[in-house]
Amino acid sequence: MKIALGSDHCGYELKVSLLPYFERMGYEVSDFGCHSTEPVDFPDIAQQVCDGVRKGSHKRGIMFCGTGVGAAIAANKIPGIRAAVCHDVHSAHQCVEHDDVNIMCIGAKIVGPWLVEDLIQAFISATFSSEKPFRRRVKKLHEMEIQYAMELMNKG
Numbered sequence: 183m184k185i186a187l188g189s190d191h192c193g194y195e196l197k198v199s200l201l202p203y204f205e206r207m208g209y210e211v212s213d214f215g216c217h218s219t220e221p222v223d224f225p226d227i228a229q230q231v232c233d234g235v236r237k238g239s240h241k242r243g244i245m246f247c248g249t250g251v252g253a254a255i256a257a258n259k260i261p262g263i264r265a266a267v268c269h270d271v272h273s274a275h276q277c278v279e280h281d282d283v284n285i286m287c288i289g290a291k292i293v294g295p296w297l298v299e300d301l302i303q304a305f306i307s308a309t310f311s312s313e314k315p316f317r318r319r320v321k322k323l324h325e326m327e328i329q330y331a332m333e334l335m336n337k338g
């Protein structure tokens with residue numbers, strides 16, 4: 183599974199500190215930036231990470247910002263993306279199993295170096311459930327994207 187990584191300046195150091203972990207675990211990652219602690223805007227990075235996932239070159243993405251919140255808000259603006267802030271292991275796997283989350287967002291100022299590896303492991307190992315209610319709900323999320331986009335178009 184190929185993983186798209188991204189961070190803003192607040193998440194940069196945690197992201198980089200995890201590169202040996204990804205290598206040790208045999209996970210193939212692409213880092214879509216940022217590449218230093220110089221301030222950047224998380225929406226710009228979110229677009230790059232999410233494009234990798236949306237276009238299918240990467241199965242899932244992981245984003246790091248200060249709280250994870252900004253990254254999640256930005257990612258959830260992008261059709262086909264379901265992003266969640268995960269700071270506990272249960273949410274990190276259940277968000278995939280139930281909600282087919284494809285971008286996990288982590289607050290680098292919130293979690294420590296041990297927990298973050300467990301979060302990533304839980305997120306990457308999880309698979310979307312084949313049970314009908316979960317599929318139906320995710321389909322409804324997709325329909326919502328279309329419905330609101332159509333409304334905007336019709337206004338224009």
Ligand SMILES: O=P(O)(O)OC[C@H]1O[C@@H](O)[C@H](O)[C@@H]1O
Nearest residue numbers: 190192247248249250251252
């Ligand atoms: O470095 P500053 O701009 O203070 O804070 C940026 C962080 O604040 C939140 O929007 C995000 O979590 C982002 O990482």
